[in-house]
Amino acid sequence: xxxxxxxxxxxxxxxKLKRFDxxxxxxxxxxxxxxxxxxxxxxxxxxxxxKYEVIDQGSYAMDTGVKPLNGxxxxxxxxxxxxxxxxxxxxxxxxxxxxxxxxxHTKKVEIQRPCVTVYYQISGEPAYHVxxxxxxxxxxxxxxxxxxxxxxxxxxxxxxxxxESNYPSLxxxxxxxxxxxxxxxxFRRIIRYLKRWKDFKFQSKGNAAPIGIGITxxxxxxxAPNKVTNPFDNTTKYNDLExxxxxxxxxxxxxxxxYSEGVWTKxxxxxxxxxxxxxxxxxxxxxxxxxxxxxLQSLFDSIQKAQKExxxxxxxxxxxxxxxxxxxxxxxxxxxxxxxxAIVSSSASA
Amino acid sequence: MLDHxxxxxxxxxxxxxxxxxxxxxxxxDELKKFASRKIDFAVQGQVLIDEKEVTLCIGTNxxxxxxxxxxxxxxxxxxxxxxxxxxxxxxxxxDPEGLLLNSExxxxxxxxxxxxxxxxxxxxxxxxxxxxxxxxxxFYWQKAILEPKCLLSFITVDNNxxxxxxxxxxxxxxxxxxxxxxxxxxxxxSELNPFSSYIRYTALYIPLELGTILTPPQRNRPWSxxxxxxxxxxxxSLKNQKLLKKYQSNKKKKxxxxxxxxxxxxxxxxxVGLVFSDTASNELLLINKSKSIPSGIIVIRYxxxxxxxxxxxDVQLQKVHALVVGCGSVGGNIVMDLIQSxxxxxxxxxxxxxxxxxxxxxxxxxxxxxxAKVIALKEEIESKYPYVxxxxxVKHIENAIKEKVIxxxxxxCIFLATGNHTIELYLNRMIHQLKKTPITIFxxxxxxxxxxHTLLTHPQQSGCLQCLFTSDxxxxxxxxxxxxxxxxxxxxxDLGCNGSYVFYGALDARKTAEQSVRxxxxxxxxxxxxxPILSWKGDDNLFTKEGFKTSxxxxxxxxxxxxxxxxxxxxxxxxxxxxxxxxx
Numbered sequence: 004x005x006x007x008x009x010x011x012x013x014x015x016x017x018x019k020l021k022r023f024d025x026x027x028x029x030x031x032x033x034x035x036x037x038x039x040x041x042x043x044x045x046x047x048x049x050x051x052x053x054k055y056e057v058i059d060q061g062s063y064a065m066d067t068g069v070k071p072l073n074g075x076x077x078x079x080x081x082x083x084x085x086x087x088x089x090x091x092x093x094x095x096x097x098x099x100x101x102x103x104x105x106x107x108h109t110k111k112v113e114i115q116r117p118c119v120t121v122y123y124q125i126s127g128e129p130a131y132h133v134x135x136x137x138x139x140x141x142x143x144x145x146x147x148x149x150x151x152x153x154x155x156x157x158x159x160x161x162x163x164x165x166x167e168s169n170y171p172s173l174x175x176x177x178x179x180x181x182x183x184x185x186x187x188x189x190f191r192r193i194i195r196y197l198k199r200w201k202d203f204k205f206q207s208k209g210n211a212a213p214i215g216i217g218i219t220x221x222x223x224x225x226x227a228p229n230k231v232t233n234p235f236d237n238t239t240k241y242n243d244l245e246x247x248x249x250x251x252x253x254x255x256x257x258x259x260x261x262y263s264e265g266v267w268t269k270x271x272x273x274x275x276x277x278x279x280x281x282x283x284x285x286x287x288x289x290x291x292x293x294x295x296x297x298x299l300q301s302l303f304d305s306i307q308k309a310q311k312e313x314x315x316x317x318x319x320x321x322x323x324x325x326x327x328x329x330x331x332x333x334x335x336x337x338x339x340x341x342x343x344x345a346i347v348s349s350s351a352s353a
Numbered sequence: 354m355l356d357h358x359x360x361x362x363x364x365x366x367x368x369x370x371x372x373x374x375x376x377x378x379x380x381x382d383e384l385k386k387f388a389s390r391k392i393d394f395a396v397q398g399q400v401l402i403d404e405k406e407v408t409l410c411i412g413t414n415x416x417x418x419x420x421x422x423x424x425x426x427x428x429x430x431x432x433x434x435x436x437x438x439x440x441x442x443x444x445x446x447x448d449p450e451g452l453l454l455n456s457e458x459x460x461x462x463x464x465x466x467x468x469x470x471x472x473x474x475x476x477x478x479x480x481x482x483x484x485x486x487x488x489x490x491x492f493y494w495q496k497a498i499l500e501p502k503c504l505l506s507f508i509t510v511d512n513n514x515x516x517x518x519x520x521x522x523x524x525x526x527x528x529x530x531x532x533x534x535x536x537x538x539x540x541x542x543s544e545l546n547p548f549s550s551y552i553r554y555t556a557l558y559i560p561l562e563l564g565t566i567l568t569p570p571q572r573n574r575p576w577s578x579x580x581x582x583x584x585x586x587x588x589x590s591l592k593n594q595k596l597l598k599k600y601q602s603n604k605k606k607k608x609x610x611x612x613x614x615x616x617x618x619x620x621x622x623x624x625v626g627l628v629f630s631d632t633a634s635n636e637l638l639l640i641n642k643s644k645s646i647p648s649g650i651i652v653i654r655y656x657x658x659x660x661x662x663x664x665x666x667d668v669q670l671q672k673v674h675a676l677v678v679g680c681g682s683v684g685g686n687i688v689m690d691l692i693q694s695x696x697x698x699x700x701x702x703x704x705x706x707x708x709x710x711x712x713x714x715x716x717x718x719x720x721x722x723x724x725a726k727v728i729a730l731k732e733e734i735e736s737k738y739p740y741v742x743x744x745x746x747v748k749h750i751e752n753a754i755k756e757k758v759i760x761x762x763x764x765x766c767i768f769l770a771t772g773n774h775t776i777e778l779y780l781n782r783m784i785h786q787l788k789k790t791p792i793t794i795f796x797x798x799x800x801x802x803x804x805x806h807t808l809l810t811h812p813q814q815s816g817c818l819q820c821l822f823t824s825d826x827x828x829x830x831x832x833x834x835x836x837x838x839x840x841x842x843x844x845x846x847d848l849g850c851n852g853s854y855v856f857y858g859a860l861d862a863r864k865t866a867e868q869s870v871r872x873x874x875x876x877x878x879x880x881x882x883x884x885p886i887l888s889w890k891g892d893d894n895l896f897t898k899e900g901f902k903t904s905x906x907x908x909x910x911x912x913x914x915x916x917x918x919x920x921x922x923x924x925x926x927x928x929x930x931x932x933x934x935x936x937x
Contacts, residue, residue, distance in 0.1 A: 234913075235920035236833045237905035343830040348844075350837035351797035353683040353772035353862075 005315035007322070010331050011243040015192045017329040018199045020068030020076075029063075029131070033078055036105065036121060036133050040082070043104020053100065054085040056140065058171050065177045067194045067219050072202045072327070076131035081171060083138040083149070088165040091139070094152035095163055098137045105135075114155055116162070139165060148278070169277035176276060177223060186228040189241050193250055194222045196243070196326065203327035204298050210286045213295050217283040221273050225253035244322075248306045251299060258296050264289050269296060301325075354415055355459075360394045367463045373398025373409065387412060390423055390443065397427065400467075402474045407431045410442075411467055418459040421449055424470040434568055435477025436485035440496065446470045483566050490615050490623045491651070493569030498649040506652045507531035507540060510614055510622050510659065512560050514593035516600055519556040519610045520548060527628070527650070530556060530612060540655060542735040557600060557634065560614035560622065561588040567615065570649070578636065578643040581611075581627065585637055601635035609634060612652060626650030657697075657740040666695025671740075673877060674698045676764040676791075678750045678780075679771035680726040681705070682859065683796055683805075685716035686866030687768050688730055692738050694874055700744040700764070701727040702753055714859045751776060754783070764791040766873055770866075772797055774818070774832065781810070781818040785928050792876050796869040798861055800843045801896040803903065804836040805865030807872050808886040810929070816884025819928040820921050833921060834886055836893075838902040864889055885918035 020026070037057060045052055061079025062068035071077070084097050091097060101119045106112045111122040118134040137152040144150065149171065154163030181187040197218045205212030229246035232239045258269045268289045272282045287295065305321045312318035316333055323330040355363070368376040376398040384392055387410075395412030408427040414420065426432070429442030437445040446469040454462060476482040486493065495501060504527050508517050520534070521527045531537050534548055541547070561567075565588040570576045576584075589597065609629040614622040627647040636643070654660075658668045673696050677684050680703040691699060703726045712719040721729035727745035734741050746753050750771070753759050761767065761784060769777045777795055784793050790812030798805045810817045821833045831839035868887055875881040890911060893903050909917075924930055 233920070234917045235906070237909050343824075345830075347830050348840065348842040349774055349832065350799045350835050350841070350843050351772050351774055351832065352800070352843075353679055353681050353770040353797050353865075 004310060005312050005318040007244055007309065007315055007318050008240070008242060010315070010319050010322075010333065011192070011196075014326065014330045015195060015243075017331075018069045018195055020062070020070050022063055022066055022068075029076060029078060032123070032131065033080065033133065036108070036135075037080070039108050040101065040104050040135075044100060047100060047103055049100070053097070056083045056085070057081070058083055058138075060136065060170055060174065061134075062198075062215060062219070064174045065191075065219065067177075067191050067198070067215075069195050069198045069202065069215075072206065073129070075129040078131065078133045079136070080133060081136045081138055083140045083171075085140050085143050087143045087145070088139040088150045089145070093163060094137075094150075094165045095154055095156060097139070098152050098154075099156075101135055101137055116153055116155055116158070117151065136170070138168070167278045173275075173277050177219070180223060181228070183228070185239065185241065186230075189228050189230070189243060189246055190222060190226055192243055193226055193247055194219050196247055197222070197251070199329070200302060200326050204302075204325075205295075210288070211291050211294070213284060213287065217273050220275060220283055221254055221257075221271075222250060223276065224273070225257065226250045244306060244310060248303065248310065251303045251306065255296070255299055255303060258292075268292070271295070354419075355417065357394070360413065360417075363459045363463070364394065364396050366460045368396060368398075370460075370464065372464060372467050373400065373411075374406075375399055379410070379412070384412075387423075387425070387441075389441075390414070392423060400471055402432075402471065403478050405431075405478075407474070409467065409470060411463060411470075418454060418456040418462055421447060421452070421454070422463055422466040424466055426470075426474065432474065432478050434571065435474070436482050436489070437473055438477065440572070444470045444473055446473045483568075484618050486569055487566055487615055487623070488617050488619070490567075490569055490617075490625065493571075494623075494625050494649060495651055497570040497572055497575060498651065499572060500648075501651055502526055502648070503651045503653055504626055505529040505655050506612065506624055507536045507655050508558055508612065509656060510560075510624065510654070512563075512590070512593075514557070514559050514589070514596040514600075517556050517558045517612070518553050520551040520553050522550070523552055527608075527610060529655075530558075530610065530626075530652075536656075540657075540739040542739065542741055554606075554608075556610035556612065557597075558612045558614065559585065559589070559597065560593065561616060562590045562593075563616045565616055575646050575649070576627075578629070578632070578645045578647065579641065581647070582637060582640055582643075586640075597638065601633075601638060603633045603635045605631050605633045607631060610650075611637075611647075624652035624654060626652045655739075660739065661695040661697075664693065664695075666693065667874070667878070668695060670695040670874070670877060671697055673765045674700070674763070675766040675768065675873075676700045676702070676759070676761070677768045677770065678702045679769065679773075680730055681770065681772065682711070682714045682716075682862035683772075683798060683866050683869070684768065684770035685726070685730060686863050687770060687796070687869055688734070689716055690866055690870040691873075692734055692741060694870060696766075697738070697741045699742070700746070700759065701730060702746045702748060702750050702759070703727050704747055704749045714862060749776075750780065761791065762787045762789050766877060767791050767793040768869060768873070769793065769795045770797070770869070774822075778818055778822065782928050784810070785812065785817060787812065792873065794869050794873050796865055798865050799836050801893075801899060801901070802858060802861050802891040803893050803896045803907065804888055804890045805861055805868065806834050806886060806888045807865065807869040808834075808884070809872050809876055809881065810884050811876070811882070814884055815924060815926070815929050815931065816919065816922040817926065817929040820923040820926045821886070823923045823926050834888060834906065835904055836888070836890065836907040837896070838904045841901055843901075861891065883919055884922065886921055887918060888914050890914065 058081030060081045082101060086097065098114055098119055102112060102114050105121055109121055109123055113120050118136045121133045123130045123132065139150040141147050141149045148167050149169055150165040151168035153166050181190055198215050201212055201218060227249060229249060230239050230241045258271050260267055261270045263270055270292045271284055273284055274280055274282055302325050305325045309318040309321040319330065319332040323332050373396065376396050379395040379397060384395060391414045392412035393415055395410055397408055397410035399406050400409050410425040410427055411422050413422050424444045424446060425442040426438060426444060427442055429440060446466060508530055509532060517530055517532055519527045519530045529537065534546060537548060538546055567584060607630065609632045611627045613625050615625060616622055628650055629647045657671065661671060662668050675691055675696050677688055677699060680688060680701055688699060688701060706723055706725050707715060707717060707721050707729055709719060709722050717729050717733055725747040727747055731743040731745050734743055746758060769780060771777060784790055793810050795808040795818050796806065808818055822830060868889060872881065872887055
């Protein structure tokens with residue numbers, strides 16, 4: 004069996020989206036928007052000017068981000084206003100504060116159902132967008148809960164709601180999932196592998212693609228670290244491909260027959276472990292779900308084939324077809340008999 | 354120590370318990386009888402030994418209760434000669450060595466001493482402990498000789514009656530006995546013969562059959578010629594009777610030496626000497642009722658079996674020929690440990706000389722400064738230990754092999770303590786390619802006292818030095834057993850490039866050497882048949898203080914290290930892996 008762990012790690016390095024503190028451009032863009040928000044809110048002449056807290060959220064905060072294939076980076080920011088939802092029955096009101104503060108900052112600023120989005124373009128192509136989710140802070144609500152402002156300007160009244168949401172605590176849940184930092188690293192690598200697979204295999208817009216947070220939560224539930232510790236020298240070797248195979252297998256086995264859209268069909272249900280606790284994949288149609296399952300099965304089969312391959316080049320070619328061109332295929336030079344370092348230092352004496 | 358009134362109280366408590374009938378405290382006049390035993394307080398009374406009433410006297414000297422009480426049988430010959438009874442009636446009821454006395458219970462000590470003395474007398478009168486005579490024969494022998502004379506014996510002590518030689522200076526008493534003068538020279542590690550002026554004449558070594566029980570002679574009842582004739586008639590094996598006849602002669606000799614080998618119950622033999630005057634050796638086999646009395650001689654054993662065994666060494670290991678490559682701090686200690694363990698046939702190889710910087714970490718200190726290490730070690734060993742055979746080569750091992758001055762296959766055991774794994778991996782491969790291969794020990798230290806390692810490899814078995822350096826991914830080349838994390842350099846260049854050395858103490862070297870020699874002995878004795886690596890782990894305080902990092906293996910507990918001593922073995926090892934082994 005070929006050992007492709009080094010190729011897996013190279014692949015991860017290629018797709019890994021660095022966190023804000025490591026990524027200057029994105030950090031700068033985020034700061035500019037937050038400054039604009041701050042000054043924009045003051046200009047709105049609200050009395051008093053609403054106070055708020057900025058919350059890092061999304062894959063940046065969880066350190067599970069992958070570089071987008073279409074170049075459209077997204078940045079998730081939470082704006083948690085120090086207001087009680089009861090004082091603002093219309094959740095659109097604080098969303099509009101944000102919209103009004105930022106509108107005109109770029110060519111396109113939109114109120115979406117869960118957030119306000121600011122789009123950036125470079126040479127007419129989407130370069131990145133910033134999603135600002137608007138919250139009512141837990142300290143200002145009598146029940147001590149956080150609420151997300153949902154709804155668009157022209158939504159029906161019943162779609163304009165304050166929805167209980169504890170996304171911020173999800174970050175901690177993910178961060179503290181593994182005590183062993185190396186296990187946690189494999190956890191995040193596996194999430195990134197599958198998110199990139201998703202981006203590569205579902206390039207169309209809309210709900211056809213399973214959303215990234217769904218993969219993250221699925222990993223939170225079903226991923227188990229895969230490693231071997233050598234009892235002699237106490238070193239640990241992680242096997243990402245095997246970990247991925249087990250994880251994808253676990254996801255597949257969680258597709259259940261359910262009655263949906265008037266028919267019996269197999270669907271994957273992944274419930275958010277924090278409020279609102281909804282099924283993350285609920286927006287996928289039955290047929291989208293079927294495509295998702297079929298493609299996952301194809302991925303699973305390819306991984307199994309790759310595991311049985313003796314030649315690492317063949318194994319990586321199979322994986323490259325699933326993960327796209329960032330997955331490296333070693334050339335003859337790499338796979339030829341490897342040479343160990345020839346001169347090393349020694350701690351032995353006598 | 355107790356004052357008189359306290360002692361009186363103790364004895365008074367003791368006598369109240371009625372262990373002695375009619376107790377009587379000895380007056381100072383009566384105590385004078387035991388002056389040589391320095392007894393300052395004693396009580397005597399009657400006890401029953403197998404229905405016979407005898408008097409026992411129990412006394413103490415000034416060290417009591419830190420020492421045993423002394424018990425006497427009165428009169429001393431009440432039961433004739435029995436084991437553990439001295440001429441003045443003193444009973445050796447316990448060997449004081451290896452005892453712990455509860456000095457808080459002095460009365461208890463007196464009671465126990467009396468009880469044990471009674472049991473001893475009962476066993477003696479019933480003849481149940483006569484074997485003890487044989488086990489302590491030399492003690493009785495020395496007591497029985499009026500004018501004690503000694504001779505040194507270098508003879509091999511076995512079951513074969515044979516002719517040996519006695520040596521003496523003209524006009525003097527016999528000095529020593531040996532099978533040949535070569536053995537005596539071997540004892541002194543002397544290649545010359547310093548005894549050429551000595552007179553040599555034949556003598557006989559007569560081992561008595563196993564199970565022989567003799568009553569020792571006494572001062573007033575020494576062995577006569579007819580006693581000895583009877584002993585030989587009754588206690589020689591058939592084979593030895595025949596041999597004795599073969600060596601007999603009717604020529605009367607002025608001095609006829611016999612060395613008797615008396616079997617002990619635990620194996621082994623006590624030697625005693627007898628010198629007859631104007632006697633022919635054929636008289637030993639007669640029954641002539643001769644009352645002539647030979648003189649007894651105390652024989653002190655200097656044969657190598659005896660000396661090695663008495664030193665805790667293994668007599669069987671004297672046949673082992675060991676090669677020690679690298680005689681630095683670790684190798685120097687290995688050499689000394691091997692000799693003391695009974696491995697006395699060594700070949701030492703090291704190209705280096707002792708430098709003054711080595712003084713405090715080399716076993717030889719500074720007295721041999723500037724001398725080649727192997728020469729200095731040979732001299733040191735020969736001056737300290739008898740019966741050693743040391744070959745030395747002031748060379749690099751690879752040159753010694755190339756020049757064919759040594760053949761690795763000739764050795765039973767090889768120690769590699771060069772600290773140079775490049776050379777040792779080369780030798781490891783060479784050793785595993787030999788048809789007949791010795792067991793090999795690789796050993797080395799790590800800096801700043803974090804540990805030391807010993808790897809044993811048996812020929813044609815999985816597990817060798819190469820396994821430690823072989824990884825399946827071919828991406829790395831480091832020693833997997835190392836307690837120092839890989840990729841760090843430990844050469845301390847404060848002496849310039851040529852003088853680089855690594856820090857470790859003499860204690861580390863000794864510990865590593867001891868671990869290595871123990872493992873080799875376990876293997877030679879067949880206790881360890883696998884190829885383990887043993888690692889001792891030291892404190893990492895100094896190591897980390899100097900900014901170095903320990904390996905993940907260092908974090909394992911001592912128990913885990915021990916449990917995984919075979920886990921380094923790599924079945925795909927290019928040297929010892931099954932598909933790479935040479936056909937038998």
